[in-house]
Amino acid sequence: MSTLSRGNKKIIERTIVIVALFFAVVVVVLADKLYDRYLAKVYPKSAIYGIWVEQNVAAYSTDKFMLSSAGVAVDGGVVDTHFDWNGSYLEYNVGDKVRRYKVLNEQMTEIQLVSEAHYQPVFRLSRKYQDNIH
Known part of the structure; x- marks a missing residue:
């Protein structure tokens, strides 16, 4: 060769x-x-649109956030314009931290924060607001 x-x-x-x-x-x-x-x-994102309210805490310290087509809002301000949803986990960013939640029931009305090791509260979808979110 x-x-x-x-x-x-x-x-x-x-x-x-x-x-x-x-x-x-x-x-x-x-x-x-x-x-x-x-x-x-x-798993359309619209299935989890609404206001998510922390359970089993005092009313004055309850954490709430809203999911909509505009993104994730906390206390009326948008903290992220995008969130990931795969039917089992919800994930979005707040600043440089990732907040990850696991779905607890088949109706997709309860989720648990799993991204923090020391505190894992349960959040429930507030039905009275869900139909008003677009």
């Missing part, structure tokens, strides 16, 4: 590897987008 043909072989092999890696990345990105669409159809 001549040196030139070895060089050509290496170029062809490297080109094939680069093209294969490119297509693998494209497939992964497309699969992620399709999965996000699937989750949006099966």
Whole structure:
């Protein structure tokens, strides 16, 4: 074999590897987008829109937050314009901290804060406000 043909072989092999890696990345990105669409159809965010109220605490220290198409609001101010919802977990950011909640029932009316190890309160969806949130 001549040196030139070895060089050509290496170029062809490297080109094939680069093209294969490119297509693998494209497939992964497309699969992620399709999965996000699937989750949006099966678990629409509108199912958890409403005011979530902390349970089993004194009225003066009750934590509340509202989920809507505008994002997450606490005390009337939007803290995040985006939240993730996959049917089992709700997640959003407050500043540089991630708040993660786990769904506790099939009706999706109770969630528990699981992102903090020392305090994991339960929140309940306030039905009287749920129908007014768009």
